Amino acid sequence: MKGGGRPVRIAAGQGFWGDWLEAPYRQVPGGPIDYLIRDYLPEVTMSILQKQKARDPAAGYAKDFVPQMVRILPLLVERRVKVTANAGGVNPRACAQAVAAAARELGLGGKLRIGVVTGDDLLPRLDGLLARGHDLKNLDTGRPLREIRDRVLAANAYLGAAPVVQALGQGADIVITGRVTDTGLTLAPMVHAFGWRADDWDKLAAGTVAGHTIECGAQCSGGNCGVDWEHIPDLANVGYPIVEAHADGSFEITKHPGTGGRISVAGVTEQLVYEMGDPTSYITPDCVADFTSIRLTQAGKDRVRFAGIKGRAATDKLKVSLAYFYGYKAVGTLVYAWPDAYHKARAADRVLRRRLQDLHLTFDAIHTEFVGADATHGSLAAQATRFADLPEVQLRVAVRSPEVAPVERFTREIAPLILNGPPSVTGFAGGRPKPEEIVAYWPALIDKDMVEPCVELVDV
Amino acid sequence: MSKRAVGRPARRSRKTVQLLQLAHARSGDKGDTANVGLIALKPAYYPHLVKHVTVARVARHFRDLITGKVERYELPNLHALNFLLHGALDGGGTVSLKTDAQGKVFSTALLRMEIEAPR
Numbered sequence: 053m054k055g056g057g058r059p060v061r062i063a064a065g066q067g068f069w070g071d072w073l074e075a076p077y078r079q080v081p082g083g084p085i086d087y088l089i090r091d092y093l094p095e096v097t098m099s100i101l102q103k104q105k106a107r108d109p110a111a112g113y114a115k116d117f118v119p120q121m122v123r124i125l126p127l128l129v130e131r132r133v134k135v136t137a138n139a140g141g142v143n144p145r146a147c148a149q150a151v152a153a154a155a156r157e158l159g160l161g162g163k164l165r166i167g168v169v170t171g172d173d174l175l176p177r178l179d180g181l182l183a184r185g186h187d188l189k190n191l192d193t194g195r196p197l198r199e200i201r202d203r204v205l206a207a208n209a210y211l212g213a214a215p216v217v218q219a220l221g222q223g224a225d226i227v228i229t230g231r232v233t234d235t236g237l238t239l240a241p242m243v244h245a246f247g248w249r250a251d252d253w254d255k256l257a258a259g260t261v262a263g264h265t266i267e268c269g270a271q272c273s274g275g276n277c278g279v280d281w282e283h284i285p286d287l288a289n290v291g292y293p294i295v296e297a298h299a300d301g302s303f304e305i306t307k308h309p310g311t312g313g314r315i316s317v318a319g320v321t322e323q324l325v326y327e328m329g330d331p332t333s334y335i336t337p338d339c340v341a342d343f344t345s346i347r348l349t350q351a352g353k354d355r356v357r358f359a360g361i362k363g364r365a366a367t368d369k370l371k372v373s374l375a376y377f378y379g380y381k382a383v384g385t386l387v388y389a390w391p392d393a394y395h396k397a398r399a400a401d402r403v404l405r406r407r408l409q410d411l412h413l414t415f416d417a418i419h420t421e422f423v424g425a426d427a428t429h430g431s432l433a434a435q436a437t438r439f440a441d442l443p444e445v446q447l448r449v450a451v452r453s454p455e456v457a458p459v460e461r462f463t464r465e466i467a468p469l470i471l472n473g474p475p476s477v478t479g480f481a482g483g484r485p486k487p488e489e490i491v492a493y494w495p496a497l498i499d500k501d502m503v504e505p506c507v508e509l510v511d512v
Numbered sequence: 513m514s515k516r517a518v519g520r521p522a523r524r525s526r527k528t529v530q531l532l533q534l535a536h537a538r539s540g541d542k543g544d545t546a547n548v549g550l551i552a553l554k555p556a557y558y559p560h561l562v563k564h565v566t567v568a569r570v571a572r573h574f575r576d577l578i579t580g581k582v583e584r585y586e587l588p589n590l591h592a593l594n595f596l597l598h599g600a601l602d603g604g605g606t607v608s609l610k611t612d613a614q615g616k617v618f619s620t621a622l623l624r625m626e627i628e629a630p631r
Contacts, residue, residue, distance in 0.1 A: 278620070
């Protein structure tokens with residue numbers, strides 16, 4: 053039993069900001085879809101966007117969203133495909149204005165309504181919230197935000213599906229948001245299409261699970277899949293996932309015909325456990341989903357059916373994502389060749405560390421890896437590999453400090469090792485490494501009633 | 513190394529198998545914690561994984577790679593176990609100096625583990 057009516061087809065346009073530029077373009081003409089989802093905002097991105105907005109009041113959103121939309125807007129309008137996107141960053145109104153201007157240039161005036169969701173940006177309100185006793189304690193460490201208040205660069209509450217549903221209900225064809233959960237972007241079209249109640253927890257949980265499944269793009273359709281990876285067909289032409297949602301909360305994950313990749317129970321299961329905490333309590337602003345209730349079946353080639361999903365009432369909190377200035381880091385690398393590549397790299401690391409010590413440079417951390425030997429699996433690799441015979445090893449040394457000066461000095465200590473350290477060394481063509489600012493992530497919770505989502509409409 | 517965690521010496525002589533032969537896995541990050549979802553390649557292997565891939569075994573496997581504790585959750589519906597490896601990522605995210613700052617390949621690191629072969 054799937055409930056009446058035609059399914060709603062919701063296509064993932066990308067897995068993250070920086071994902072395959074062709075993916076959203078292929079999803080629209082590749083077959084029938086009703087919605088295209090664009091997830092843009094990794095955790096610390098907001099701080100970069102805040103800096104851009106501080107320099108230019110018309111900036112502060114995902115700039116490449118606009119040219120990407122230009123490429124597909126005529127087809128979106130022709131096929132009545134709607135878009136939900138958290139591309140608005142810290143300036144969703146400016147993003148909407150830019151898309152509207154581009155649409156008018158394409159001759160789409162009068163044919164498009166853009167919904168804008170704001171209210172997530174807490175940066176201007178931060179001191180008021182702290183003064184009223186909202187500590188915004190770090191969820192991982194328990195420390196109060198006061199300790200780093202003067203270094204905070206961005207603060208955004210995660211909004212859920214509700215304001216996106218509201219915008220769709222007011223006729224928006226494109227909904228541009230600030231910080232809205234990626235699951236909310238997928239759930240919202242279902243709530244809008246099927247009229248699910250705000251307390252129909254099982255259905256909201258089902259839509260949330262659908263969102264989790266496609267939020268990493270091709271990672272559920274054959275990408276990064278550990279099962280039978282060599283035989284997953286045509287990854288060069290990989291199809292990004294599509295949810296076919298039914299009114300009863302069941303749904304299938306599929307992809308367009310003629311695309312590469314594979315949608316299997318095994319691959320979908322890998323995505324379900326990705327970034328998972330307690331599987332019985334997947335907490336979003338919309339509900340708490342229970343991943344131990346999901347029943348999966350292979351319902352055809354490249355088609356997995358989801359059913360049985362249970363959910364519980366949402367909590368009275370919203371997650372807040374804060375970004376703050378932490379310090380500096382730099383990474384230096386050199387490549388050592390056979391013979392004794394590993395031992396030479398180790399010797400070079402000892403020389404380098406001695407020199408840093410003699411210069412009285414202090415760091416929070418100095419981290420050494422031997423890429424090709426033990427960089428990813430550490431001592432677990434050491435048990436299985438004959439390091440003595442490795443054809444080459446990359447020495448990778450990274451440092452971190454609250455101050456830029458020691459990090460800057462470190463970057464000048466790598467190249468000299470080529471001529472004044474152990475032999476058979478190369479791989480410095482990239483030049484001296486650059487100190488990088490570290491913007492760190494501070495997760496916190498806030499009472500839901502302190503955050504007021506706002507929906508506006510822009511008619512093109 | 514605790515002998516109790518690996519079973520009695522008499523049983524240790526039984527044939528062992530690498531987890532790679534019984535399961536697949538995907539891992540990711542949440543702050544300084546890496547999660548590894550371990551999924552049975554066949555549903556019949558799942559009870560064997562539940563029995564043998566214990567918190568104690570996994571904590572010992574990763575003892576040189578993590579600084580915190582290990583938690584395990586069961587997902588019998590997906591024939592999967594979810595492990596949380598705390599203190600795995602040198603602070604995690606942008607702070608981490610590790611190549612695998614996001615814990616992407618803790619998955620295959622777990623698949624290196626040897627356990628008793630199923631009957």
